[in-house]
Amino acid sequence: MTPSLHPTPATHLPLTINDSIVLQSMLGVGAYGSVYKATDSHTGQTYAVKCLSKTGLDSRQRAFQTHESTLHSLVSGHPNVATLHKIVEEDDCLYMVLDCGVEGDxxxxxxxxxxxxxxxxxxxxxxxxxxxxxxxxxxxxxxxxxxxxxxxxxxxxxxxxxxxxxxxxxxxxxxxxxxxxxxxxxxxxxxxxxxxxxxxxxxxxxxxxxxxxxxxxxxxxxxxxxxxxxxxxxxxxxxxxxxxxxxxxxxxxxxxxxxxxxxxxxxxxxxxxxxxxxxxxxxxxxxxxxxxxxxxxxxxxxxxxxxxxxxxxxxxxxxxxxxxxxxxxxxxxxxxxxx
CATH class of the missing domain: 1.10.510.10 (Transferase(Phosphotransferase) domain 1)
Structure with missing residues (x-):
């Protein structure tokens, strides 16, 4: 999905999830979620974090979100598939922590x-x-x-x-x-x-x-x-x-x-x-x-x-x-x- 030219962040940045992963800036926004550039404050590793909001979703829509993360996790580990490093689930959001490329798509x-x-x-x-x-x-x-x-x-x-x-x-x-x-x-x-x-x-x-x-x-x-x-x-x-x-x-x-x-x-x-x-x-x-x-x-x-x-x-x-x-x-x- 095309990133919005004027995306509205779902959160106030910077935001820390999972105690150490700091969301720093928005990279893109799509129909079902947003992607942020993030850094692990402990290791310095850079990630792309896909944020899927749970707000206002029914059980079927939440299951659809889980379905995406489950399938990505299933195929993760191949050198030409972005690694899904971890999934962080909170009350209002599901976060997928992924490899972050520096050269675009x-x-x-x-x-x-x-x-x-x-x-x-x-x-x-x-x-x-x-x-x-x-x-x-x-x-x-x-x-x-x-x-x-x-x-x-x-x-x-x-x-x-x-x-x-x-x-x-x-x-x-x-x-x-x-x-x-x-x-x-x-x-x-x-x-x-x-x-x-x-x-x-x-x-x-x-x-x-x-x-x-x-x-x-x-x-x-x-x-x-x-x-x-x-x-x-x-x-x-x-x-x-x-x-x-x-x-x-x-x-x-x-x-x-x-x-x-x-x-x-x-x-x-x-x-x-x-x-x-x-x-x-x-x-x-x-x-x-x-x-x-x-x-x-x-x-x-x-x-x-x-x-x-x-x-x-x-x-x-x-x-x-x-x-x-x-x-x-x-x-x-x-x-x-x-x-």
Whole structure:
């Protein structure tokens, strides 16, 4: 969820919880909670603390909060999942004490720091780490359902997955619309050709990872929403080589993308196979684009060149404006350091 430009702190800062963890400044605010930068007064360790207010909640809503912390705890410990160090429960709030990154999220890296366009080695490294985190979650029976760059925090050359507010343990779910518009699979929206009663949670995560892969390679989204009213997605359904006509995509990457953006989730590539194929991909972009990128002064210039090939009303850049377009129902809260 986009941090508010004028967040209203739920508490007066600084505030000490658990005797030693001092909340110092607000990092972000979402639909269901706020995130603070905090320091352990005993060790000096910096944390991100997610605060979930219990005020005015009924028993079902409180159970939902506990569900998030339980699932995050279940998958914690993987090097590419933000560690949930402890849970502090008080009468009015539930506090989740997490790793705190100092370099912002993957969204910020893509949009404001030049991203990874033209750097196939870095793309493979970042995507491989994300895939490893999601594979770990799936092995624990946890399906994220809100995979997007904003929920992936940078730690140097490493990344860590955060925000399990929409996660589920249901392999087959009927909870439609979970996630952010750009990353939703068609079946998570109720179906494309015909209405569906449920969807495969793992296959839904794979779809979101396909959009993230496009983000990494081209610095933009393939479409605004995978639904009939989206012009670019409709063009893709009519011709599944369409993205290759508007993006400088190598034939090898095009085949990978088609295996991800498959309308039938039963035929969609499994995550383990996707991770292997991305690592084995010899080149993500066309030779012509790679040559032009090598001669350009920076990634922004190359990304601007990509944008010129878009179609009206279709593909859109991954840009700061994307945060304004997010559904107001998103539960995600950025866990980052803005020091």
């Amino acid at each position: 993957l969204f910020y890296t893509i949009t404001e720091r030049g991203g990874f366009v033209g750097n196939d080695v870095a793309i493979k490294s970042i995507f491989g780490q994300i895939a490893s985190a999601v594979l770990h979650c799936h092995s624990k029976g946890v399906f994220h359902r809100d995979l997007k760059p904003e929920n992936i925090i940078m730690f140097g050359q490493s990344v860590k997955l955060v925000d399990f507010g929409l996660a589920t343990t249901e392999q087959v779910s009927s909870d439609f619309g979970c996630g952010s518009t750009f990353y939703l699979s068609p079946e998570c929206q109720g179906g494309y050709v015909e209405m569906v009663k449920s969807y495969d949670s793992a296959a839904n995560d794979v779809w979101s990872l396909g959009v993230i892969l496009i983000n990494l390679v081209f610095g933009r989204n393939p479409w605004k929403q995978a639904c009939p009213r989206d012009e670019t997605f409709s063009a893709y359904i009519l011709n599944n080589d369409f993205l290759q006509t508007i993006l400088p995509m190598s034939t090898e990457l095009n085949e990978i993308i088609k295996s991800v953006f498959c309308l039938n989730p039963r035929k969609r590539i499994p995550l383990s196979d996707l991770a292997k194929r991305v690592q084995a991909c010899k080149q993500f972009t066309t030779p012509e684009f790679s040559a032009s990128f090598a001669s350009s002064s920076n990634a922004s210039a190359a990304t601007a060149t990509i944008g010129q090939s878009g179609v009206a009303g279709g593909t859109c850049f991954v840009s700061s404006a994307q945060r304004e377009d997010k559904d107001q129902g998103d539960s995600g809260v950025d866990v980052r350091s803005r020091a």
